[in-house]
Amino acid sequence: MSASHAPAASATAGSAPTSYFIPEPSSWPVKGSIALFCMAIGAATWFNDLPPGPWLVAFGFAMLAYVLYGWFGTVVGESEAGKYNSQVDVSFRWSMSWFIFSEVMFFAAFFGALFYARQLSVPWLGDLEHKLLWPDFGGQWPSAGPQASEKFTTMGPFPIPALNTALLLMSGVTLTIAHHALKDNNRGRLKLFMALTIALGVLFLGFQAYEYSHAYSELNLKLTSGIYGSTFFLLTGFHGFHVTVGATMLIVILARCMKGHFTPDHHFAFEAVAWYWHFVDVVWLGLFFVVYMF
């Protein structure tokens, strides 16, 4: 559900709510729909070994990227042209908050699955009643289930996940420093700390990629490692995907900073991305505790 539809924009300086803004007719949405349609058909055929499969996915994805680029470009243009007043600014704030709420609920589904498996279904499978079906299963977590044929080792909290936690926390700090720099109109510091934030995010992703390869090659921990592997990889994977999206957005914001966009008072796009980044941070903390630590 991470369609990047949350519009980002900043309001022009000092505009009072004197007018409504209504965008002109646009063909971006339909193009976006065509892109998603191609991706869906492509993925469905791909998963079932039919043509055109991955090619159509690639095409749809490219088109989606083009649409997002163009669409956000339009929004940025409108924003810089001063068409957004303070009412629009408030609308953006509401919408970004609700969008993040929807993301929270998306992760809640997977956290819920983890909770359910650990606290309920795995112990049930190991209880006395279920000896009838799974005589040798003890029901302890971590588990790949009663019919697991291969052993695996779980991913502990140290050193990489702990390091990653530190990286993300730090990136939250650098981002806040950048924000203050923006408010103080210290553009040099702003750019420096934005770049630092992005670097930390990318570093995080690098470590995570390493961690995955470590899991596959040395721990024998795979997506197919029963319920442990399923929840581990989907939770951390969706989180990683969100970090990727967040880092991309940060890069866009940095580019806009370089171009001289944003003013000390009006820079909602910056704030929206910052909110998103902090949200991704918080999700990681949750992951760190329930997936890695306990």
Next chain:
Amino acid sequence: MSAVLPAHGHADDHGHGHDDHHHGPPPGLMRWVKTTNHKDIGTLYLWFSFVMFLSGGVLALTIRAELFQPGLQIVNPEFFNQLTTMHGVMMVFGAIMPAFVGFANWMIPMQIGAPDMAFARMNNWSFWLLIPAAGLLVISFFVPGGATAAGWTLYAPLSTQMGMGMDLAIFALHIMGASSIMGSINIVTTILNMRAPGMTLMKMPMFCWTWLITAYLLIAVMPVLAGAITMVLTDRHFGTSFFNAAGGGDPVMYQHIFWFFGHPEVYIMILPAFGIISHVVPAFARKPLFGYSSMVYATSSIAILSFIVWAHHMFTTGIPAAGQLFFMYATMLIAIPTGVKVFNWIATMWKGSMTFETPMLFATGFIFVFTMGGFTGLILAVTPIDIQLQDTYYVVAHFHYVLVAGSLFAMFSGVYFWLPKWTGHMYDEGLGKLHFWTSVIFFNITFFPMHFLGLAGMPRRIPDYATQFSDFNAIASVGAFGFGLSQLIFLAAVLKCIKGGAKAGDNPWEGAQGLEWTLSSPAPYHSFETPPVVK
């Protein structure tokens, strides 16, 4: 053609020097494809959902034709399950939900005194996402293995067995979910941020209130559905074991996640209906809505309770007794706020000065028949009784009473109520009344006998049944065709009204209140270019 309209408190300051020729839409098909106008988008939503209703209805009629007699006559069992599944999916996600979004698009800006929705361009995307989603569903009938046949609930692990049709359905639901979330964010933002000066939340029209809460529910639960079907997808293709006991997962976990979405979903399909009824009843009773604030609180209570009742769909899965009891109690509590709504409507009628034009007929029909569905819901909420009735036609009867005579009738009521505002013409009262009477009568002929079938133990989702069930099935099938034909009257009434008819005044209803009635009929392209001041 960007339009910058004057706003808040600057009514006489016509300082919008940019372009003044923004009043008409761009011509041709592109008007609809590229539109950023809430009324155009509302119209698109409403027509889309009507087409989906007819398609879902044709599937339902095929089901009813097969069930007209025992034995297999028309379709094979596999295709029958596809029909049932796609009927449910199309009606829920294609017909009812988008139709309410259509109403929201048309009415919310007009009711709160705004020129348009907060995000007019994203609004267009919310609609245009539905087309590829519907396309995927239609295509799924023609891929190897056919459409998904796991029921609209897509229970795992049956859904992990299906062919490619299942993947298409999953992607369709993902896209529709994205559409719903965007639409809801738009609606919430519009309501919270675009109200005319002076319109406090507690002065807001009930329809806006119900939609505010509905949108909140949608934003909260659509992502959960997305999560559930994503897990099905990875179980199907990437070897995960979320719903596979051999790998430590649990098929029942799917049901928990699905119904955490699913139960709020059914209130998503009824709360806006409550909103519409709360406008129609006062208008035709010529009396203010009784108990406005308790209506607001009742709606909120229903929404909050809806998050803690989901396992009443799972009483037969063998959840522990404590769980059964908790979910039974919580479910039964919902009868209280819903009762408050019913009582308020009747108190609004009480000592009014009532007339019964078509909207009021449908509203009255709604209250009467929906409440029957509510009572059967309450009976199902009682765990031991539910264990007898779960997955029988009693459940089918229950939810068609609340969905067809509930959601659908409320929408008919709303369409007739606001058609004059939308088109500038009065609809044909004769056709409207005919539509109402044929609909209620055939509706009950179709679905009332299903209570008996369910009590007698006929399971749902079966293509063939014991001969003892024959008569009631035959009656239901006859009723279904009658009900289906009645909907053609509706189509005729709407088309006739769009084409022409008596001119409608700004407020064609003596008792109707609200900002939308201060606009001309048909409503201007940009609803309120000058925000009205609400006292």
Next chain:
Amino acid sequence: MFAANHVKNAVVSGVATLTALLVAPLAWAGNMQGGPAVNQLNLHEPATKIATDIYNLHTGMLIVCTLIFIAVFGAMFYSIYAHRKSKGHVAEQFHESIAVEIAWTVVPTIIVILMAAFATKSVLAMKDTSNADITIKATGYQWKWGYDYLKGEGEGISFYSNLSTPKDQIDGSAPKGENYMLEVDNEVVVPVNKKVRVVLTAQDVIHAWMIPSFGVKQDAIPGFIRDTHFKAEKIGKFRGQCAELCGKEHGFMPIVVNVVSDADYTKWVDAEKKKMAAKQDDPNKQWSVDELKARGEKVYAANCVACHQATGKGVPPAFPPLEGAKIVNGPKDNQVAILLNGRQGSAMASFKQLSDVELAAVITYTRSSWGNKGEAPTVADVKAARAWDAAKLTTLAAKQ
């Protein structure tokens, strides 16, 4: 709902007569024993204490709801009658009354609490599966039921139960019998007045075991154990159906429980045990390929046709064809392994419940039919594979 009931009943019977004329060729079956009655309007006649409780609970709820319904809609219709404009009624403008609003919140709350209180007792009673006289395991398969008598008299009995309604009745070329759709080849037999615990699980997808007369419905969940219980107080046959969508033949997996006297039950158990002994293959018999093939055709018809079809063409893509399949024409061990273990995550379940002879037979049959030319396994091959599998699993389990 009663008021409405009467009106509706009138309409219903009117339409019923009409349609009766329309559908004259339809077979007019009589009532069936233990199944639904013709045009039955209410729950089944209860055959257990719990079903009786449910029946009464439902009646009580229906009465309360009907009374509320009459009161509420009495008020509405009175208002519709009296307060209409055409009668010259002028609208009053009141729109609030704290007192009535509190009243109509509190009164329903009390009613609801009372309803819940009555129901709670039954919930707990239904959950109490302790102290059973007989325990039967019911396993849902796509699309039949398997039963194993686990404890109590009859322990060790085990059989499958399939729909026995002939195809020609279903497709309409023969008149439908009175137990149409609700009859099986092997019924579950239980003694009267004994507490029977039913332990449920499933092989492939979720099924549900339902007998309305007993007030029993319980999902059977693959990989999990669920249980329910009943104590039938009447002798006779009781019928139900699978009540959870389980794929294409969901409508065709009925359940029949035959409740008999203690003496008859003992007789049945003896007969069943003898039958099983007779069925048991002589362990020393040497099976020729042709014998295996003939036997295999029967096993195939009983276990495999539903998915892979009699033609061996399957129903792609859900169920793959065996005609020309690589596995069926390749090394025999692979196919033995599939049959023993199933394919994880697919409908292809393990068939290890079949005997070595049956497995060897059905594999031989599939490898020599529809143009397939695979080497046939011997009974010993299957036996060896099974033993090896068990050994492997035990060591693996020990490692974990």
